Amino acid sequence: MRGVPATSIVSSPYMLTRQSLRPISTVRLPSDKYQKYATRYWDIFYKRHHNKFFKDRHYLEKEWAHCFSTNVDSTNHSSPKVVLEVGCGAGNTIFPLLNAFPNLFIHACDFSPNAISLVKSHEDFREDQVNAFVCDLTNGELCERVAPSSVDVVTLIFTLSAVSPEKMPLVLQNLKKVLKPSGHVLFRDYAIGDFAQEKLIDKNQMISENFGVRGDGTCAFYFSEYFLSSLFAREGYKTAEINTYCKEIVNRSRNIVMNRRWMRAIFCNQDPLDTQYASMLKPRC
Ligand SMILES: C[S@@+](CC[C@H](N)C(=O)[O-])C[C@H]1O[C@@H](n2cnc3c(N)ncnc32)[C@H](O)[C@@H]1O
Known part of the structure; x- marks a missing residue:
């Protein structure tokens, strides 16, 4: 991998909030600071x-409609x-x-209070539905906000991709606690080789393997099928489906061709009795 510096140049969050919303200067931050200030x-x-x-x-209602239809019990x-x-x-x-x-x-849920305010002020927001x-x-x-084993589908x-690879297992562990035993996770995110990753590499903005920081300080990880399915397997999920998609987008005004790449996958909550397979993968962590 080309250009993997221990530090990268981005705007300081403090400068952005105190002065204006436009970056006014740049500072060098150690790579772990991007996660510390991610919120x-x-x-x-x-x-x-x-x-x-x-x-x-x-695309969720088009590609995964069957996952959202009403539950019918025996x-x-x-x-x-x-x-x-x-x-x-x-x-x-x-x-x-x-x-x-x-x-x-x-x-x-989101860790950005501004994001949650936007959701709550949306014209279609209803407290009895969301x-x-x-x-x-x-x-x-x-787990303090959602009852254990109560969720059918996690999207x-x-x-x-916004979470550092070291912290991804924590996210999956938290999701597992609220998922029903029959529940599943619908996943869509960036894949390795995406145009935006190439740009981050060219600008020397990668902070670890396949993990880069954008100019605004937000981070992006680029997944491979192997990385993603192993990550979920180690946390006790079964891969039901996993695919990588590519689309060539031509921007005529800027005279560039962008190869967009993303992954789509479905993971099932795995029966805790069936964790031998997952524990075999643990050492790879
Ligand atoms: C690219 S946006 C995706 C938004 C949304 N899922 C959608 O479909 O448009 C990524 C979101 O993840 C949120 N996020 C990143 N890390 C998070 C964390 N550790 N906890 C909660 N939210 C997080 C960010 O605030 C941001 O809103």
Whole structure:
């Protein structure tokens, strides 16, 4: 891997909040500081972009509709599915999902208070359908807000990439506590070789293998199928489906071709009695 410095140059979060929302200067921060200040960087991101940065994500209802249909038990009693949208941002996954499946109940969390305010001020927000709250997924807060074993579907959409690889296991452990034994995780995120990763490499903004920092201080990890399925397996999930997708996007005005690459996967909560396979993988951690 080319250009992997111990430190990178980005804007200080303090400078951004005290003065203006535009970076006024740059400082060198040790690479672990990006995770230490991650909440602040993302919070500034939403203060700056509001809900204008990400487009609504309509692929969930198209690609995974079967995962959101109502539960029916052996006595023919039906109950709506409970979803947890992890790192919900401004709600670009939540509101298209609710539109397509009005019976869902969605817990939505993010560590950025600005993001949660945007969700709560969305015109389609209803308290009886969405439980939106501030929570850092890398500590134990999630279990204080969501009942154990109560969630049918976790949506992890371009969120795990924002977490450093060292802390990813903590996120998966917290999700496992709230997932039903029959629950699963729907995953979509950046793949190795994505255009944006190439740009970070060219600009010397990689802080560890496949983990880089953008100009605004937010981080992005680029996954391989092997890395992702091993990570989930070690934490007691089974890979039901995993694929890498590529799309060539031509920007004629800037005269560039962008190879966008992303991963799509489904992980099932694994029966705790069936953990031998996972524990065999532990030493690779
Ligand atoms: C690229 S956005 C994805 C937003 C959303 N899932 C969507 O579909 O548009 C990544 C989100 O993850 C959140 N995030 C990153 N690390 C987090 C953490 N440790 N705990 C909670 N949220 C986190 C960020 O604040 C940001 O809103």
